[in-house]
Amino acid sequence: MIPVSGCVLTAAQMHDAEIASGISLQKLMDRAGCALAEAVWRFGSGRPALILCGPGNNGGDGYIAARLLAAWGVDVSIAASGFPKTELAVAARAAWDGLVGNLANAQSSPVLVDALFGTGLTRELPAEIAKPLHRLANAAEIVIAADLPSGVGTDDGRDYGAARADITLAFAAAKPAHLLQPAASLCGKVRIAHIGVECVANVSVLARPHLAQPGPTDHKYTRGMVIVVGGTMPGAAALSATAAARSGAGYVVGIGVTGDLPHAIVRRDHDELANTLDDPRVRAVVIGPGLGRSDRAREMVDLAIASPCPLVLDGDALAPNVVNDRPAPTILTPHAGEFTRMFGDGDGSKLDRTRAAADHCGATIIFKGADTVIASPGGRATLCPPASAWLSTAGTGDVLAGIAGAMLARGFAPHDAACAAVWLHSEAARLAGSGMIADDLLTQLPRCL
Ligand SMILES: NC(=O)C1=CN([C@@H]2O[C@H](COP(=O)(O)OP(=O)(O)OC[C@H]3O[C@@H](n4cnc5c(N)ncnc54)[C@H](OP(=O)(O)O)[C@@H]3O)[C@@H](O)[C@H]2O)[C@@H](O)CC1
Ligand SMILES: [K+]
Structure with a gap:
């Protein structure tokens, strides 16, 4: 047993x-x-x-x-x-x-x-x-x-x-x-x-990921450079950027991310986004947490999607038909409301709907909730045992997006990156215990690696 x-x-x-x-x-x-x-x-x-x-x-x-x-x-x-x-x-x-x-x-x-x-x-x-x-x-x-x-x-x-x-x-x-x-x-x-x-x-059922420790030849770029794009709610992108750094990314750049950030996270302005996306060392981009829905925000989402960088789209970046068979690794992280807005009510179970949506847009989807489902084009799917119910609090989704960025940046294929991110997120929540807030996940993440 x-x-x-x-x-x-x-x-x-x-x-x-x-x-x-x-x-x-x-x-x-x-x-x-x-x-x-x-x-x-x-x-x-x-x-x-x-x-x-x-x-x-x-x-x-x-x-x-x-x-x-x-x-x-x-x-x-x-x-x-x-x-x-x-x-x-x-x-x-x-x-x-x-x-x-x-x-x-x-x-x-x-x-x-x-x-x-x-x-x-x-x-x-x-x-x-x-x-x-x-x-x-x-x-x-x-x-x-x-x-x-x-x-x-x-x-x-x-x-x-x-x-x-x-x-x-x-x-x-x-x-x-x-x-x-x-x-x-x-x-x-x-x-x-x-x-x-x-x-x-x-x-299959979500399993503990194999996360190799950094080796003697690793440096900040081999461990993965992640860009996190901020917007109208700077706290959300700060949570994502810190989560990416705390889950093992070697170098995190916050574009337009203001407010309280660890000194280790490099800050750049929004107008440096296009240049930064051209940097071949960038291994993942996270956009959406606290981004807002302005025209400028939409332009930045379009830039990120058009880039060849692995990408995590979350929160405000999620819209119907936002991606369509993007050639680079892509993860979408909708909760139920965002999922329905993007893909409609659909028929079938949450598993069926997530798999159909992944096939439809050609990206890996983390359909968040009390029964998170991860699905990728072609039918592969992972079901997640219930995580701490204390995760139902503001900012935890921003943390998940940042971890997913770090997992893409360390070179995992999108489905494996999504699974590793969900596992780390739920393990950090378990360690954080009752009454946790999103910031507590950041403290616990290093213990999960
Ligand atoms: N995995 C394995 O390797 C092994 C699995 N094994 C076991 O076999 C189980 C599956 O067995 P199973 O196929 O006989 O079905 P089971 O669930 O016992 O019920 C079917 C009966 O219920 C009836 N019925 C249905 N709904 C109803 C309702 N709402 N209200 C009232 N009646 C209802 C239905 O009637 P009908 O729909 O035909 O009118 C039919 O008579 C499996 O869960 C595991 O425990 C092991 O024994 C061997 C190795
Ligand atoms: K039973």
């Missing part, structure tokens, strides 16, 4: 991977049931457990876990929503020699195991299931979900009436629902149980 990591598979991809594994479904269900029993043993600390079993293979996992837990001496009972409908679940229920109660009048227990529905859920939970599920979950001390909390959309993270779990044990691989809101919040802590199915996908 490991923290959420690795590939992210849709329900259909998971099904294909099960078949491709060449391992019998019976064996896979035995392994899933065993992993579930171990989780209940570990997190439930031997307290009495009630296992809710549904009609499909998710329910089958529940019956198998119940049999093992009973053999290990746990006081375990089962309540089912109906008879099993799959061959495997029928066999798993037949192997359970205890009683099977009715979900509607099940008695609560300190440990509740939710094995009603997993990847096979297709619609809203009916009231006759949702009502007892919520009643029993509210009365339990701990709720452990098998694969997914019953009542979330596996692929889009929609809430179809699920009860909140404290622990969700995902079998074989994470699914989008473990990382997309609102489902992610209903999962509690997500753990993966590897059951021997090899998973390959172009969507």
Whole structure:
């Protein structure tokens, strides 16, 4: 059992991977049931457990876990929503020699195991299931979900009436629902149980980046020169510039950035932007934080886009059709409002929308939020486990843009740069703790490198 990591598979991809594994479904269900029993043993600390079993293979996992837990001496009972409908679940229920109660009048227990529905859920939970599920979950001390909390959309993270779990044990691989809101919040802590199915996908969970330390031959330019362009709100660009410097850029130039800045950051005027962009040593440009929407601001955005420099576009620089297959590495960092302004409401999940937008504009997109999604043209995407909720404060987006600039400047490809930036940002927030403000991220960033 490991923290959420690795590939992210849709329900259909998971099904294909099960078949491709060449391992019998019976064996896979035995392994899933065993992993579930171990989780209940570990997190439930031997307290009495009630296992809710549904009609499909998710329910089958529940019956198998119940049999093992009973053999290990746990006081375990089962309540089912109906008879099993799959061959495997029928066999798993037949192997359970205890009683099977009715979900509607099940008695609560300190440990509740939710094995009603997993990847096979297709619609809203009916009231006759949702009502007892919520009643029993509210009365339990701990709720452990098998694969997914019953009542979330596996692929889009929609809430179809699920009860909140404290622990969700995902079998074989994470699914989008473990990382997309609102489902992610209903999962509690997500753990993966590897059951021997090899998973390959172009969507994965954000991982700690490999950030090499500077070597003996490095100097300020090899470590990366970043330009940050300021505007009407100088504090925002100051946060970006300082974040770029604190996340390892060798040389940071603030163009039109005024106010409190570390002495290490070089200041130049706005009218030096064009000349500076011609400097072949520039490895990344960050424009947008606190820029404003004046004509002059727009001209500067156009200059930056027309340059051959790797580019991070944030805040005021984000507009519909602002970039279109720009040849140099490009990262856009919209929050939900900016994303909708740029790409419309769109259909599908946040993952689908971000991937479509990345394909549309030919750039890497960090679609920020409580379930940040990073996507690049061609379908590669990364889903991010929830970061500190204290990040929802002014200026944190400016810091992220600056870190992304530093990651491009150190030579990462755009998708890797975006992932590294989001990871550093969330790690700095974790270290900054409760009540943090954007400036605190700057203090913590060096500890994350
Ligand atoms: N990953 C792996 O390698 C392995 C995965 N395994 C496990 O298999 C699980 C997937 O199993 P699954 O495909 O049988 O689907 P599952 O979620 O049990 O439910 C389907 C049933 O629910 C019904 N139904 C759907 N929605 C409903 C609703 N709202 N309200 C009421 N009913 C609803 C649906 O009925 P229908 O839509 O056909 O009317 C059907 O009868 C997976 O999550 C994991 O736990 C392991 O066992 C083996 C290795
Ligand atoms: K479940």
